[in-house]
Amino acid sequence: MKENNLTILSKVLLALVGLLFIGSLFVPMWRIELDAPQYPEGLVLQLHANKIGGDVDIINGLNHYIGMATLHSENFFEFTVLPYVFGAFAFLSIILIFINNRKFVFGFLVILVTFVVLAGIDFYRWNYEYGHNLNPDAAIKVPGMSYQPPLIGYKQLLNFGAYSIPDTGGLMLIGAGMLLFFVVLKEFKFKKSI
Known part of the structure; x- marks a missing residue:
């Protein structure tokens, strides 16, 4: 079963993955920036984990x-x-160091990718409901207009430009996912050559 054991580098990277998950709890994960002529300094909505x-x-x-x-x-x-969820992912990253089995690391990657897909769907649903379920008694009504912010990237909403991008915590989570993917790739594809 030695062939399923993790290398020292993979264990170090898993520890770093755990730290990135923990760190993401303390900084904003996502931001929606709004730019308009009447707000030259811009407005920002920051989504933290909590x-x-x-x-x-x-x-x-x-x-x-x-x-x-x-x-x-x-x-x-x-x-x-x-x-x-992020605390559990951090804990799992550290536990995998001691389990010392590359198949479990692959399983963790599958769980993380599934979570990211479900979180993306949830965020889209949230944006959709927020931008489409409008009060019919609102002071300003533009027939056929919805105000759904973009899932990621830029969208013009009346005189506001909306930018939806990862914030510090989101970049940390992306980094954690990339490191985990690298560990799986290294352990399954390149282990014999390293």
Whole structure:
């Protein structure tokens, strides 16, 4: 069963993956930046693992005029669950060092990819509902207009340009995923040559 054991480098990278998951809990994961002529400094909505931050009150005030729901951290069950999910991923990364079996690391990668796909679907659903379920009594109504922010990238919403991009925590999570993918690739494809 020695051929299934992890190399020292893989164990070090798994420890780093665990640290990245833990670190992502303390910084914003995602940001939606809004640029408009009346806000030359821009507005930002930051999504942490456990809350919404940034210019929430200003954005809620603006969204009221077009009939969008106000944003409150307690309205999203995801903020209750995500800290535990990332904590579990960090714990699993460290446990895999001691399990010392590349097949389990591959299993962890499959779990992580599944989580990322489900999280992306959930984020899209959240953006869709937020941008389409408008109050019919709103002060400003543009027939046929929806205000769904982009999942990732840029979108023009009336006079606002909306940028949806990873923040520091999101970059840490991307880094953790890339390192985990590298460990699996190294252990299964290149182990004999290293």
